[in-house]
Amino acid sequence: MDLIQQLTKGVISGVQELYGEAPDSGKVSLSVTRKEFEGDYTVVVFPFTKLAKKKPEQIGEELGQYMVNNLPNVSAFNVIKGFLNLSVEDAYWINYLNSISKQEHCYGKQAINGRKIMVEFSSPNTNKPLHLGHIRNILLGWSTSKIYEAAGYEVQKVQIVNDRGIAICRSMVAWQEFGNGETPESTGMKGDHFVGKYYVKFAKEFGEEYKEWQFSKQAEQAYATKKKEGQSEEDFFKAYKNDYFNEYSVLGKKAKDMLLQWEANDPAVRTLWKKMNSWVLGGFDKTYDSLGVEFDKLYFESDTYLLGKELIQKGLEMEVLYQEDKRVWTDLENIGLAKKTIIKSDGTSTYTSQDLGTAQMRYQDYGAEKVVYVVGDEQISHFQGVFEILKRLKEPYAEGLYHLAYGMVDLPTGRMKSREGTVVDADDLVAEVIEEAKKGMVQRGEIADLPTAKQAALFKTIGLGALKYFILKVNPRKRMVFNPQESVDLQGDTGPYIQYAYVRCKGVAKKAQEVNMSLAKGYAALEPQEKVVIIQLFQFPATIQEAAKDYDPSLVASYCYDLAKLYSKFYNDMPILKAESAPAQAFRLLLSKVVANTLSTGMDLLGIEMPERM
């Protein structure tokens, strides 16, 4: 039985025996003792005062005595005000360390439980390269997948590629008009950047066209007839851009025509579309590869956007949906949302109907009991709506759907804006953090003796470690500020700090020769710096469980940081190789080994690799 359960049970039976009534297990508050007090675990006795009709101090004394007498692992206690501090036998911790050392890299992970979960993340549009916002999405999705794997699930990682629609048509038109047949190969550009260039080109050309048009008679007329009261010419034209695109623009018409031709399956358009998409996807693959992520399956919006008909029919029959003025609607007022169009009056699909259909299809494909959608928090109500409709349709998978909504990534100067060119490109960022790691490492000179290829691999490990940790340590729910300078910091609460602790563990292990590890069992009296490390190790499995339950990788990040910090302190204070006795040396080496394994398992859950040297 788990130590925590043991102590909790002990408290319950103690209170029952002493005062004649058992408290609810919910009233037993057991936490790690604050470091300024003696003891390992603290029980708050205030909740028992009513039951016992005694003063907290007295209850503490009596209960403490009971615990020491009746629980094999409790060696001592002390009472301060209403707090009962229990000390656990050193032998228990030493045994515990021994037992988890045998689990190697399995420690903390649950056995496979046969349950399936699907995690959808990244899900980019195929008209421009990935940026910092995608990086947060990708890291969250990847880490959530790893955490669920560790929690015993079978995980399928998927993305839905938004590969159709007017946006990609803009890039296509621009390439046709201004591209002169150049390709990623001919220019040496990465495919996604190449296509993105034409997306920007379109915006620019369109902008100029629009500006020119503003001096025309048509524009004058539009302003005269459509302006709102008191609206200045400038404000009007700012707001009118979309209408201009749809009604007057030459380029806009070309893009819209292309979309129609695409929908009509025009062979030439489809060929161009496929070509440009393959360029973009090729570019994305390189970015994913540099981030160390991969997917089990890709869904394409071009295949899924017509799905959902069957569910809509079912919805109409079940009266979950209804028909009115040629559209199909649903009423979501009971969950605080407005009525929503599910099928447009021309019979075509909407975002909602697509997501309904996709959910059903994926359930048929894979049969996951849980599906996590990693999507920005601006889409919270969309997913609330989709999930609610599926629940009303009594779809078997509806209860297991979860929207992992994360906040936007801001820069110190404020929000990223493509119009102002402040969008941080994913590839640039990755290159930058690696470069920064390189600078630091070259300066330190620790790895100068390694071959160039190995050095380059280490630069990447450290640089990406810094970037990933920087992003994942923040609670996903929160909007976060991304400071490029701080993200490449290598000191303090950072990925490299944790990697460094790992390198130290490995370093002492390497230097220790022929140590009989079984001597560790003979180590008798734990130093405080040693005990706190073991207690932290003890929390690891529970941390993973909690991170899975909350869909929150930041819990794992701060766990790893805390462990690294405690180990660093221990490393600083205690001699390992020159320990005072053979058992002490064996024990400390064993501790270092388990810390290394745990840090490496934990950081792997964040998608961060560990270096052997740095």
Place this chain on the structure above:
RNA sequence: GGUCCCGUAGCUCAGCUGGAUAGAGCAGCUGACUUCUAAUCAGCAGGCCUCAGGUUCGAAUCCUGACGGGAUCACCA
């Protein structure tokens, strides 16, 4: 305006299933490398936990209401 999220040190963030004197990192200052890698460790300084009520033996944490910031309220995705 309705709904949802956020508000903790100069900055970036932990802590939020109620518990002891609210924690880290960065930035600032001070100490520790002839000893397992100092990307480290130790210390100083820095707080009306946005505000006001309420519940409680006890509130940063729960409830209500303000205030500030953000998101969202399309036949777009």
